[in-house]
Structure formats: structure tokens, C-alpha cells
Amino acid sequence: MSLRAEQKEQTKRTIMKAALTSLSADRSYGSLSLREVARVAQIAPTSFYRHFKDLEDLGVSLAQEVGETLMELVRQGAREVGPERDLIRASTDIFLRYLREEPHQFRFLMREKSGSSPKIRAEIKRLTEMFIDQIADFIVKEASRRARPIAEPRILAQAIVNIALYAGVEFLDAEPWDQEVIYQQFIKQIMLVSLGGEALARHREQKALRQ
Amino acid sequence: MSLRAEQKEQTKRTIMKAALTSLSADRSYGSLSLREVARVAQIAPTSFYRHFKDLEDLGVSLAQEVGETLMELVRQGAREVGPERDLIRASTDIFLRYLREEPHQFRFLMREKSGSSPKIRAEIKRLTEMFIDQIADFIVKEASRRARPIAEPRILAQAIVNIALYAGVEFLDAEPWDQEVIYQQFIKQIMLVSLGGEALARHREQKALRQ
DNA sequence: TGTACATCAGTGAACGCGCGTTCACTGATGTAC
DNA sequence: TGTACATCAGTGAACGCGCGTTCACTGATGTAC
Numbered sequence: 001m002s003l004r005a006e007q008k009e010q011t012k013r014t015i016m017k018a019a020l021t022s023l024s025a026d027r028s029y030g031s032l033s034l035r036e037v038a039r040v041a042q043i044a045p046t047s048f049y050r051h052f053k054d055l056e057d058l059g060v061s062l063a064q065e066v067g068e069t070l071m072e073l074v075r076q077g078a079r080e081v082g083p084e085r086d087l088i089r090a091s092t093d094i095f096l097r098y099l100r101e102e103p104h105q106f107r108f109l110m111r112e113k114s115g116s117s118p119k120i121r122a123e124i125k126r127l128t129e130m131f132i133d134q135i136a137d138f139i140v141k142e143a144s145r146r147a148r149p150i151a152e153p154r155i156l157a158q159a160i161v162n163i164a165l166y167a168g169v170e171f172l173d174a175e176p177w178d179q180e181v182i183y184q185q186f187i188k189q190i191m192l193v194s195l196g197g198e199a200l201a202r203h204r205e206q207k208a209l210r211q
Numbered sequence: 212m213s214l215r216a217e218q219k220e221q222t223k224r225t226i227m228k229a230a231l232t233s234l235s236a237d238r239s240y241g242s243l244s245l246r247e248v249a250r251v252a253q254i255a256p257t258s259f260y261r262h263f264k265d266l267e268d269l270g271v272s273l274a275q276e277v278g279e280t281l282m283e284l285v286r287q288g289a290r291e292v293g294p295e296r297d298l299i300r301a302s303t304d305i306f307l308r309y310l311r312e313e314p315h316q317f318r319f320l321m322r323e324k325s326g327s328s329p330k331i332r333a334e335i336k337r338l339t340e341m342f343i344d345q346i347a348d349f350i351v352k353e354a355s356r357r358a359r360p361i362a363e364p365r366i367l368a369q370a371i372v373n374i375a376l377y378a379g380v381e382f383l384d385a386e387p388w389d390q391e392v393i394y395q396q397f398i399k400q401i402m403l404v405s406l407g408g409e410a411l412a413r414h415r416e417q418k419a420l421r422q
Numbered sequence: 423t424g425t426a427c428a429t430c431a432g433t434g435a436a437c438g439c440g441c442g443t444t445c446a447c448t449g450a451t452g453t454a455c
Numbered sequence: 456t457g458t459a460c461a462t463c464a465g466t467g468a469a470c471g472c473g474c475g476t477t478c479a480c481t482g483a484t485g486t487a488c
Contacts, residue, residue: 004484008431028327030242033474045475047432110325114318114380116239121384152399159374159400166373169325173332188363189370195414196407203406215451219464244441256442258465
């Protein structure tokens, strides 16, 4: 890549970072202004247009970036889950780390999930679905590894992701001294759902045997 | 109440309705303008100040209204659950009806849950917690009515409410022909979690017996 | 390597617009006697 | 009941401000020969 292109790329990253930062300070995407982003990124308002068509375009790029991060988390999960480290413990750990390292990203994800822009919403929905698929995949693998029965892995994954997202919001909103409690409740919820999955699978197995 | 006070009250309701309507058309609260609300409510912008201190004040009132509606749903639930109608079926039905009747309210609730105003967020959190408590209560009662064991009713209620809220968002965002699928998946998720609650309780009972 | 030209990321001035908020007001409703 | 006065919900004009977007530009970087 040419020097010029590299510099441009860097400015683009600066703008995206600026947007994410501004966004986190109790503002939703709809109330964000182009001029404010430019100010934080320390560029002239007009320069914005060299990188994005408009604010919505920037938002979609942000959503894509979040998607890439989530896929990275999935890869981490694949690496860390093993015979000695169970799926629930490993993935809740990874999730907690993500919340701590990228709170801006996560807040953006959750705000714009039901935010103003249909395009951004669509992108977020797409990546959430992909994420759920990956989790479902993990669940199936973990079950076969432990020789446990499993039923409706995708429904299970969906429930788990819903719970995780919601808990994430609560976690970031909470005062530091409440975060541990929220985290523990979160894990309990996940375990409850997993138990439900196993119970359903056993129930179905027995039904099948009886026939 | 005097005639004058009654008229004022009615204008106030008009403003709140206008805000909720404007809000639903793909806008978040942060991007809503006082003048826009006034326009929709068909009053002069200045008249707004006779009823609310500012937009945030209006938002808190809206959140309180949502809280009242949720408590009304709980009362409906208490009426409809009985020996012949099980808790899950009755409450998912009520929830579905709510989504259809008050989509504006529900969207407001979900957007502002992680929205820009700390005051509005606090009010929404308060009412969500109250709602979760009520659901936990129902779960305990239902379990004792059916003579089933139960463990961690509040964790269970929390998981259920989390799932319901996110399913609600998806439901309203989906095209009509996808809504039925989402609703069915939602019910499956709830059942999975409930099964998990029962499984945990049985597990604990057996453990207690063995000692 | 040196030169002449092309590209294009970033800019500053300028525009018209909708915004929140203030102010002094109007006139219907309410109250005191 | 009638009258004189008080209240106060709703208003229209006006303000200064930040906004998104356009435009013609500059000058460093890239390219062709």
C-alpha cells in the first residue's frame, strides 16, 4: 500500500475510534453529530467526507468492526475450551474480558441493536446471528466431547446469547462493586439454561427408547 | 378536578403520545427534538414547558407510564393463570398481546434501557427489577400449585425476562411472516429455561436426601 | 536520476436550517365577595 | 346572582447556536517519461 493510502487508512481508524468514544459518553448514534466526531478526531468537518458517505455509513463500518471482534472472540473460545476447561467457564471468561477491554464497542452494539438506522440494525442482526451459530456449534461439540445428550442447540445458543447481551449491559451500567454479583448471576443463568438443554435431551431420549 | 386542570391533563397526555409516536419511527430519544414533539402534538413549542421541565423529564414520565402498563400485565397474568392454563402459555400470550397493542411503548422501553439519559435508564431499570420480582413470585406459586420442586426462582425469572425482552425486539423488527417463527422460538427458549430450573431443583433435592 | 504533470486527502469560508429557550402577551377559567 | 380581580395554559416573535453540506482551494504524494 502506498504511503498516501496508509495515512488515509489511519485517519479513517482515528475517525472510527472518535465516533466510538463520543458514542459511549451517554449518547446514542442518532444524536451524534458529524462535526462532533470531526472535533474529537481532530480533523476538519469536511474531511469526514473523504472517508464516509455520511454518519450512517460510518455506523455500518463500526458494526462490521464489532463483528470482526466477535469472530475473534469465537476463535479465542475455540482455542481455550478443552478437556480441562469447560465451555461455560471459558466463554463467560472471554466475554467478561471483552466487556472490560471494549466497553465502547459493546455499548455501541447494544444501543444500535434497536437504534435508529435500519442499515446498522441489519448489520448488527447479521453478526448476532453468525455469533449464535458459532455458539450453537460449540455446544454441539462440547456435548459430544463429554458424551452428553443435547437437544435444540440453536435455541439454547439463542437463549444464552440473549442472556449474555443483557447481562453485559447491566454489567457495564453497574457500579464496580456490583459487577461481581451481576457476573455471578449471569453464570447461574447460563448454567440454568444449559441444564434445561440437557434435561430436554434426556427427556427426548427416554421417549425414543420407550417407543 | 377543575375543568382547567382536566384540559391541561389531556394536553399532557397528547404530548406523551406524540413523543411515543415520533420515537417509534426509527428514532431514538436522544435525537428527538422538543419542536418535533410539539409539532406532532399540535401545540406551540413554548407550551411544552407548561407540562415538562425538558425532554428528559418527559422521558421519565414515559418510562413511568411503561411501568404502570407492565404492572397491569402482571395483574392480568394473576387473573389468567389457573389450574387449566399454565404459567408459560398464559404469560407468553399476554406478552404477545402487549407487543401488538403497545409496540411504541415496548420500543421506547428497549431503546432507552441502554439510552442516553441516566435518569430514564434508572427508571427503566427500577421497573424491570419490579417486573422480574413479580415473575419470580409467579414461578414460586406455580411450582407449589403443581407440587413441583423449584430452585433459584429469581435467577430463573431474570433469565426469562431477558429472553422475553430480546425476543420482543426481534419480533417487532421482523416482517409479519417471520413473527410466528420468532414467537415459537421464544416459547421454546422459555421452556428450556424452565426445564433447567426444575432440573436444578431435583438435583438439589437428591443431594439433600443423600446427606 | 530529474522533470513535468496528475492525483487526491485535507481544508476554510460560507450557506441556509432547525434547534432550545426567553420574553411579554392574551384571554378563558376560577375565585372572592 | 353579578361583579371585579387573580390565575395560568397556551402563544408568537425573537435570540444565538451548532448543524450538514457545497465549493473552490492547496500542497504533499504519486506517476510517466
